[in-house]
Amino acid sequence: MNIGDIAKATGISTKMIRYYEETGLIRPATRALSGYRVYSDNDLQTLRFVRRARDLGFTVKQIDDLLTLWRDRTRASASVKEIAMGHVAALEKKMQELKDMSDTLLHLASHCHGDDRPDCPILKTLGSTEAVAPLSRTRDRRKTRAFDRVR
Amino acid sequence: MNIGDIAKATGISTKMIRYYEETGLIRPATRALSGYRVYSDNDLQTLRFVRRARDLGFTVKQIDDLLTLWRDRTRASASVKEIAMGHVAALEKKMQELKDMSDTLLHLASHCHGDDRPDCPILKTLGSTEAVAPLSRTRDRRKTRAFDRVR
DNA sequence: CCTGCGCCTTCCCATCGTTGGAAGGTCAAG
DNA sequence: CTTGACCTTCCAACGATGGGAAGGCGCAGG
Numbered sequence: 001m002n003i004g005d006i007a008k009a010t011g012i013s014t015k016m017i018r019y020y021e022e023t024g025l026i027r028p029a030t031r032a033l034s035g036y037r038v039y040s041d042n043d044l045q046t047l048r049f050v051r052r053a054r055d056l057g058f059t060v061k062q063i064d065d066l067l068t069l070w071r072d073r074t075r076a077s078a079s080v081k082e083i084a085m086g087h088v089a090a091l092e093k094k095m096q097e098l099k100d101m102s103d104t105l106l107h108l109a110s111h112c113h114g115d116d117r118p119d120c121p122i123l124k125t126l127g128s129t130e131a132v133a134p135l136s137r138t139r140d141r142r143k144t145r146a147f148d149r150v151r
Numbered sequence: 152m153n154i155g156d157i158a159k160a161t162g163i164s165t166k167m168i169r170y171y172e173e174t175g176l177i178r179p180a181t182r183a184l185s186g187y188r189v190y191s192d193n194d195l196q197t198l199r200f201v202r203r204a205r206d207l208g209f210t211v212k213q214i215d216d217l218l219t220l221w222r223d224r225t226r227a228s229a230s231v232k233e234i235a236m237g238h239v240a241a242l243e244k245k246m247q248e249l250k251d252m253s254d255t256l257l258h259l260a261s262h263c264h265g266d267d268r269p270d271c272p273i274l275k276t277l278g279s280t281e282a283v284a285p286l287s288r289t290r291d292r293r294k295t296r297a298f299d300r301v302r
Numbered sequence: 303c304c305t306g307c308g309c310c311t312t313c314c315c316a317t318c319g320t321t322g323g324a325a326g327g328t329c330a331a332g
Numbered sequence: 333c334t335t336g337a338c339c340t341t342c343c344a345a346c347g348a349t350g351g352g353a354a355g356g357c358g359c360a361g362g
Contacts, residue, residue: 004309014310015350034357036310045278052277057252060347070274077271081263084256084273091253095246101208102242105235112232120228122235123221126203127196155338165339166321185328187339211319 001039003029010047012054020050025064058087152190154180161198163205171201176215209238 007014020026021037026046029037039047049070053063065083069075111121158165171177172188177197180188190198200221204214216234220226262272 002310013349016348018312019348032357034310035312036357048280049278054348055252056256057249066274066277069271070278073269075269075271075274076267077263077269077273078265078267080271080273081260081265084260084263088253088256088260091249091256095249095253098208098242098246098249101206102239102246105207105239105242109232109235109239112228112235114229114232116227116229118224118226118228120220120226120231122228122231123217123226126217127200127221129199153339164321167319169341170320183328185339186341187328205319 001044003037003039006039006044006047009044010051012047012051017047020047020060023060025050025060025067056087057091062087152195154188154190157190157195157198160195161202163198163202168198171198171211174211176201176211176218207238208242213238 001009003014003017006012007017012020017026021028026043029039029043032038046067049067050063053066058066062083066080069080069083105122108122108125113119152160154165154168157163158168163171168177169188172179177194180190180194183189197218200218201214204217209217213234217231220231220234256273259273259276264270
């Protein structure tokens with residue numbers, strides 16, 4: 001298989017496949033006499049793994065760690081789970097940040113007429129001296145940590 | 152005020168302030184004889200606006216648009232609201248993506264022992280031929296659109 | 303055999319927002 | 333006058349990805 005073939009098979013662009021090789025995420029492909037990269041079914045499997053991990057939002061570094069564990073048949077499943085749940089925690093942190101932004105914006109927008117008059121509390125608040133977030137962020141915004149949820 | 156002063160006052164680094172100037176988001180500061188940038192209270196206000204918009208997750212381009220509207224006293228508040236709600240929609244899309252990832256990972260992790268044995272359904276699934284997402288994404292994942300929520 | 307087309311190769315550049323450093327000028331206090 | 337904190341510009345990097353140029357390879361049709 002040439003690089004275009006696994007690109008199609010995995011949904012990863014040829015650019016990215018070369019990039020993954022260059023940065024050491026995947027091993028350098030063997031080369032045909034022409035200099036073309038040649039891929040085996042094994043490589044295909046690896047790249048599919050990469051693709052899926054990427055779709056789950058793992059960074060390349062994390063995928064590297066996961067690949068190492070994947071190849072190590074003596075790994076402890078706890079190690080894998082730790083990476084996964086650490087990532088879940090990061091995802092949840094991000095989600096909370098986005099939610100705070102969204103809530104604040106919705107709050108501001110709810111006070112904005114949204115017509116052709118220039119008066120706009122969104123702009124007024126952004127330009128004011130006080131803090132923006134009128135988030136009724138009462139108690140307990142801290143949720144159960146990911147680690148404690150799935151044992 | 153020198154650049155370090157508004158940096159402290161706004162929480163934006165001097166690097167970023169120069170970058171914002173370079174890219175045209177903010178107008179070039181006047182200069183002292185020494186070549187130092189000198190900032191007015193007006194500049195301070197503008198940069199505070201930028202800071203807040205940035206904290207709400209707006210891109211620099213969007214902040215540029217918002218600044219333009221901010222300075223235009225004949226703007227229609229609808230224009231502002233449109234930008235804001237468009238951004239809310241983007242935030243919600245992102246949140247949904249993160250949630251899907253998180254849900255999938257939690258699902259996988261819930262089947263993983265997480266002990267010192269090597270058997271791990273997380274890795275197994277990532278390496279398998281089939282699709283990853285066993286998301287019980289039933290009906291109605293599509294939420295009410297941001298635009299229709301806050302009128 | 304030549305031509306054309308599609309694939310492959312390497313190399314460089316751009317994105318976006320941000321940080322870091324190097325090399326040098328300015329300012330105020332001691 | 334020296335010292336240290338500030339300022340200046342310029343250049344590079346991050347992470348993951350896309351775009352494109354310039355040139356080589358492989359195969360099918362004439």
